Structure formats: structure tokens, C-alpha cells
Amino acid sequence: MTRLGVNAALLAGGGLVLILSGVLGSSELSLAQAFGALVGAGDETARIIVWEIRLPRALAALGVGAALGASGALMQGLLRNPLAEPGVLGVSASASLGAIIALYFGLGFLGAFTVPVLAVLGALAATGVLSFLAAARISAVQLILVGVGLSSFAGALGALAINLAPNRFALSDMVTWMLGSVTNRSLDDLVFVAPFWVAGVVLAVLTAPGLRALALGEETAQSLGVNLGRTRTGVIGAAALLTGAAVAISGVIGFVGIVAPHIVRPFVRHDPADLVWPSALLGGGLISLADLILRLAPLDQELRLGVMVSMIGAPIFILIAARSRGMGQ
């Protein structure tokens, strides 16, 4: 299958999940009514359910999954490590800490942008630390361990904030960030993170080709013509913008960034730059599919998306870690 074929198939899959998310659900709405509402016909109630409740939630899941999938592929390329991923390396936890700080202190100095901005800053701090250490040539294993430490540290600070939470309302908000969910997301929520995602995509497109040369190591990449500082800054910025904005909307959802690139890699000849788009598309499709299944599952209490994704993703992560003898094999 060609690269374009892979991307087209994944795009079609994501579109299908989006349509299914619009027409399927627990409310008293027949399939025909839902389809009608989806194309703009039918009564007002049906249109509200489909367009203002189901689709924003599905779009949020799609965007979050795509952002995390792309971040995983970008970080793996930069750090030359198939286990790198925003969740594993503590980038998501740091972004979540940023979001929690905004909520805990009731910060609103940037209006509705405050939470996403602080989440992106948290992600940027963590990615910067990781990249600095990677440049100092620490081993792949050391890097993962640093990420585990970073993740625990940000998690502990987040727990501290929850302990000190001034009111119950903020507490429930914070639990949401830490468990990960896209329930009740509106189009407004998406509008406020969209600029960060757009900026992240632009940076990713500009700097991803450098990942190809980075496969040979930083010094050889420089000898091939890579501007190392620019590539590193661009990839870090892209991963931080994408992850930070994703966490701002959904809280922490782990392992997407490792599972999606791992599945896609053989279909793009293991090329670290070609990996980024299909990882985003697969990540988006997987998360929106997982959320649809959660929504339809006959459970008394709805499972958190982040919890379910981790239950599937964590064992796959362990499997990949146990099987990777060297790097990238």
C-alpha cells in the first residue's frame, strides 16, 4: 500500500467513525431520524442531539486522538526512541498540571484561552527538559526513566492541588483532567484549542522532514544539512502545542502516541517523517471509536475515556517495550 493509500484509508475510517458517532446513541432517536438530522433535515430536537451533543464530542475525541498520535510520532522521531510518547514521558501529566493550576487558582487572565495556554506551557516545559537531556546523549532507557519521574512529579503536584482545592466544583474539574474524558464537550471548547492545533500542525509540517535525517543521529544529520536547533525547537514546539491543547480539552489520555505510530510504521517503510500524518489519523480514529463504544456500552456509570484507553494501551506499551531489543526494531 502506498503512503497516500494508507492516509486515504485511515481518513475514510475516521470519517466513518464520525458519521457513526452522529447517528448512534442512547437517546430516543431512530436511525432514520438521526441520519436526517445529520444532513440538516428533521425536527429541532434531533438536530440538537446530533449537532450539538454527539458531533462535538466525537470531533473532540477525533482531534485529541489525532494530536496525541502525531505528538507520539514527532517525539519518537526526535528522540529516536519507539517508546517515546507524551503520556509515557510526562508531557501529558505536565500539561495537565498546567490546566489544574489554571483551575485551582481560578486563573482567567487570558479568558477562555487560559486553560489551553497553561496546558501548552506545561507540555513545553516537559518537552524542553526531555530534549535537553536527549541532546546530552543519555540512553534510550534513561530517557524513559526520566519521563517516568517527570510524570510522577507532575502527577504529585496535581494531587497536591486537588488536596488544597478550595471547592468541590474545582475538585471534580481536576479529576476530569487526570482521568481523561470528552463528555459534554461543546463546539466552543474546540474553537478555543483549534489555534494551538493549527500552529502545531504548521510547525510539524515544516520540521518533520528533518526527522528523516535524524535517524542517523544528531551529528550525522547536521552533516546532511539539518539545522539541528531549528528542527529540535520546531518538533518540540509542535508536540507541545498538539499535546497541550489535547490535554486542555480532554485531560490526560495515555498511550495513543505509542500505539498509533507502532501500528502504522510498517506501512510507511519505517520512515520517521512519513509516520506523522497516518499516526495522527489512526490516533484520531482509535480514540473516537473508543469513545463511541463507551457511549454505547450498557453500563450504569459511564467509564472514563482515559481509563479505558489506558487499559488497552498500557499492555501494548509493555509488549512493545519487552520486544524492542535495539532501537526501532
Next chain:
Amino acid sequence: MTQRSVIRLLADRVSIRRDGRDILSDVSLEVHSGEMIALVGPNGAGKSTLIRTLLGLLEPDAGGVMLDGGPVSVLSARARARQMAYLPQDRTVAWSVTGADLAALGRFAWGGAAYDRLGATDRDKVDQALELTGATALKNRLLHTLSGGEQARLHLARALASDASLLMADEPIAALDPRHQLEAMQVLRAQADRGASVVCALHDLELAGRYADRVAVLDRGRLIACGSPDAVLDAETLAQVFGVMRQPSGGFALADPGQA
């Protein structure tokens, strides 16, 4: 080397210190067009450091490197890459890419696309380089399915694909079997014969003497001799620097077996 050759690259009294230790001390070297220089010396003599300094990848603590009369340090990474190709000793590749995509990285400074999206000119150069190193059959193979020697030929093809007029190779024939060692040396020699400058760090003194126009001997960071192979690889240097002597029957023996 012809008498009309020009100086392409010039190391002028280069010193590099790391952690209080001199890795290169006061090394000066001229690299002419159309010549092949073999850099020899024991392990830790500074061969790799000198190559990386010539490429502008390391900033000397004293002295400087000039490319075609201008300081190499002011050039962008891309401008350097279009003039100079580098085959490092460390051939680790983080991802198991295809042979063609690895070789295509030699054209990175001209665009940075994967092999199947290269322009016609770039693709021709990659194909020629693969042909020269006998690696054409490895184009669609993933790296982790290849032997060390096969991977080494792809790395050499990658360096040749740049078609750069200066080629720096750090132990290009390590990991190759005898036949492919000779073929690789012939390919590098051919580059010099058609006007390129080739600098390669070698451990095999026989091959260095046979293929290079000049041999530069490094010992503990100092350039102690540089000249024609016969003049430089004399009995005294061999004994002093490498601790070996030529045997009448061919090959080398320890100069002082009692000390070994």
C-alpha cells in the same frame, strides 16, 4: 595528485581540548582537489575528531578550518552538506528504513524527500551510488534484515549519493569482507581520480599505502608525518607510532614482542 590541483580544505593549526585533555594539538593539513588522503594512527589518536573538525561539526578551541578560502564555521549546515559528505564511524540508524531511503538521505541537502518522491536528478544520483557500491539489490530491504557489511555498503552509497566534491569517510571499510573492502577503496579512489577530495581514516596500513596519494599519521592528537605512503610509512614511524614492523614475508609483526 596533479601539480595543478587546488587547496579545497585547509586545517590551520587546529587544537581541540575536551575535559582538560588535548584531543588535537596544533594540527595543520591541506586537502587538495583530486587527492585521496589516508588518515592513520592508533586508536584514540584523534582521527575521528580531525574529520569532524574538517567537516565543521566541531568548533576548534584554537585555529580554524577554511573551505575554498572561507571559514567553514560561517556556512549553514545545508551549504556545508552540499560540498562535503560524511561517512561516520557510528552507523547506527534509529529506524529500520529501506536501503533506498537510507541512500536517499545523501540527497537530503537538496530537498529531504524519501526515495520514492525524489526528483529525477536526485534519484539518478542515488541509483548510481547504489550501483557503485553493489547495493542495488538492497533497495527495498529493511535495514534490520541486512548484515553489517550490507548496511555498510548502503551507508557508503548514501555518502556517494551526495555527489559532494569533498568526501570524509571514517573507517569506511570496517565491517566489510576482503572483497568488498577492496571494492570500497576502489570506489573512493575513483572519486579522487575524477577530481573529488577524499579523506579517510583507515586502520589497514597496507590499503592506506596502496590507494592513498598521501598518508597523514596522527599520534596522540599530533600530526607527526604527512606525505607519500613510502616516505611516511617507514620503519621508524611504524615502530614508534604503531609499535609494529614490516615482516619480510609481508604483513606486520609486533616491533617489541617482549612488551606485548
